[in-house]
Amino acid sequence: MFCSVVSTVIYGVEAIPISVEADVSDGFPSFTIVGYVGAQVKEAEERVRTALRNIGIRLPPKRITINLSPGNLRKEGTRFDLPIAAAILAATGVIPGSRLRGLMLLGELHLDGKVEAVPGVLPSLLVAKEEGCYGCLVPSLNVYESGMVSDLSVWGLDSLKDLVAFAKDGVIPESGAERDEQGEVSENKVDFSQIRGQEAVKRVAVIAAAGFHNLMLSGPPGSGKSMTARRMPGILPPLTEEESLELSGIYSIAGQLPDHKGMIKMRPFRAPHHSISPSALCGGGRIPHPGEITLAHRGVLFLDEFPEMPASTLEMLRQPLEDRQITISRMDYSFSFPAEFLLVTAMNPCPCGYYPDKSRCKCTDYAIAKYRMKLSGPILDRMDLICDVPEVQYEELKTGGEDPLSTAVMQEKVMRAAEIQRERYRQEGWLFNSELKPERLERYCPLTEEAERLLERAFRSLHLSARGYHRILKLARTIADLDGADVIQTIHVGEAISYRSTERNG
Numbered sequence: 001m002f003c004s005v006v007s008t009v010i011y012g013v014e015a016i017p018i019s020v021e022a023d024v025s026d027g028f029p030s031f032t033i034v035g036y037v038g039a040q041v042k043e044a045e046e047r048v049r050t051a052l053r054n055i056g057i058r059l060p061p062k063r064i065t066i067n068l069s070p071g072n073l074r075k076e077g078t079r080f081d082l083p084i085a086a087a088i089l090a091a092t093g094v095i096p097g098s099r100l101r102g103l104m105l106l107g108e109l110h111l112d113g114k115v116e117a118v119p120g121v122l123p124s125l126l127v128a129k130e131e132g133c134y135g136c137l138v139p140s141l142n143v144y145e146s147g148m149v150s151d152l153s154v155w156g157l158d159s160l161k162d163l164v165a166f167a168k169d170g171v172i173p174e175s176g177a178e179r180d181e182q183g184e185v186s187e188n189k190v191d192f193s194q195i196r197g198q199e200a201v202k203r204v205a206v207i208a209a210a211g212f213h214n215l216m217l218s219g220p221p222g223s224g225k226s227m228t229a230r231r232m233p234g235i236l237p238p239l240t241e242e243e244s245l246e247l248s249g250i251y252s253i254a255g256q257l258p259d260h261k262g263m264i265k266m267r268p269f270r271a272p273h274h275s276i277s278p279s280a281l282c283g284g285g286r287i288p289h290p291g292e293i294t295l296a297h298r299g300v301l302f303l304d305e306f307p308e309m310p311a312s313t314l315e316m317l318r319q320p321l322e323d324r325q326i327t328i329s330r331m332d333y334s335f336s337f338p339a340e341f342l343l344v345t346a347m348n349p350c351p352c353g354y355y356p357d358k359s360r361c362k363c364t365d366y367a368i369a370k371y372r373m374k375l376s377g378p379i380l381d382r383m384d385l386i387c388d389v390p391e392v393q394y395e396e397l398k399t400g401g402e403d404p405l406s407t408a409v410m411q412e413k414v415m416r417a418a419e420i421q422r423e424r425y426r427q428e429g430w431l432f433n434s435e436l437k438p439e440r441l442e443r444y445c446p447l448t449e450e451a452e453r454l455l456e457r458a459f460r461s462l463h464l465s466a467r468g469y470h471r472i473l474k475l476a477r478t479i480a481d482l483d484g485a486d487v488i489q490t491i492h493v494g495e496a497i498s499y500r501s502t503e504r505n506g
Contacts (some may be wrong), residue, residue, distance in 0.1 A: 003090035012335035017124035027063035035068030053142035082107030117141035119255035197396030211478030212432035219389030268299030329391035
């Protein structure tokens with residue numbers, strides 16, 4: 001007999017429907033899985049056979065052939081265990097195959113028949129809805145992801161026995177897991193008010209958050225660079241519903257969606273160690289999986305000890321910073337991962353961290369130059385704001401006095417500027433000034449005559465590239481939005497230029 005059920009395979013950040021076909025016929029007893037499958041899928045033979053035996057079902061001594069179609073897509077992982085078992089049970093007549101029509105199945109099997117959670121359930125549910133499926137059978141531990149998809153019935157399975165009961169009697173398997181409709185609730189416990197002083201740094205943080213501009217912080221150890229970076233997500237505008245769904249799908253595929261939480265509501269903050277490999281940063285593997293760049297999508301990617309990162313890793317940032325996506329090509333497929341992130345980097349001014357304080361800095365001029373040379377010109381050219389973070393003075397650390405600038409106050413400023421941008425770019429398809437296309441700069445970045453003359457002088461004296469010119473204009477546009485100005489003034493251009501002057505900031 002023959003039976004076919006629907007499942008999905010994950011490619012990049014997409015779920016692609018797969019037909020799991022089972023044929024049970026007379027012949028020499030065998031169990032064969034075909035369809036361009038990896039080792040993990042081939043191992044499903046033993047998992048499925050043993051799991052069925054341990055719930056009291058023995059496979060007949062016949063020729064069993066499993067095909068995962070289409071055959072030109074490579075299949076990896078353990079997500080096909082459950083659909084393979086279901087197709088075999090239907091093909092052998094243990095359960096009626098009609099019960100499986102219009103259902104999508106996903107899940108890994110333990111040898112005792114228990115159904116284990118798998119990554120990538122959320123995008124698979126969205127595909128099931130697009131394909132016209134009326135429901136999905138998934139591991140009970142993945143049911144909470146169904147709260148993000150409407151008009152689709154989702155049942156959680158604890159074991160293969162639940163699948164058999166559902167197929168035979170139409171009984172919905174009961175599970176301890178519940179569908180979460182409320183979404184993720186998270187409290188941000190860090191606040192900019194915990195940083196004493198550094199008002200100029202907080203000003204730069206507001207500008208970066210308001211326009212999603214890349215930020216580099218340079219200063220001695222303990223001056224507050226990491227504290228500033230870790231508080232950046234708290235002042236960013238809240239995620240839209242579309243952004244939340246997109247992020248939740250990415251984290252579902254990466255297997256990092258918080259347990260028993262619904263849609264991601266907080267902008268992500270990723271802070272990988274500076275020894276991270278290029279593939280871990282950008283994504284990789286036989287079938288590439290999202291890297292830290294994609295996991296920071298719509299949020300903050302913080303790279304501490306920036307010059308200490310391997311040069312090969314640093315240079316891989318150039319393309320995603322420019323194109324806002326990263327494309328990884330393999331022989332059979334090309335994968336595009338979203339990379340719309342706010343890059344925040346931190347570095348010391350020299351290897352010991354105390355330059356230009358010669359009373360403490362013992363670095364030679366050669367050591368300082370070599371340290372700074374680790375950052376190439378193309379990388380620096382992609383940084384919108386380069387900010388010196390000075391040491392905090394004793395008087396600033398003393399408690400009492402005027403309350404320092406808090407996250408709530410800073411976010412209010414950011415939100416006002418973000419609303420201006422959202423209204424301005426309503427017909428363009430983007431949200432922030434940093435996303436402005438060069439051909440749209442003249443339309444959306446009008447300057448006064450004085451501001452244009454200042455920008456021209458800066459272009460010549462600082463030897464700016466075309467990219468640097470464009471980024472100054474975008475930055476000035478954000479500063480003007482924070483001031484509520486329609487036309488970019490001289491003061492806005494001047495402030496933007498001061499943050500781009502890498503000669504001054506070192």
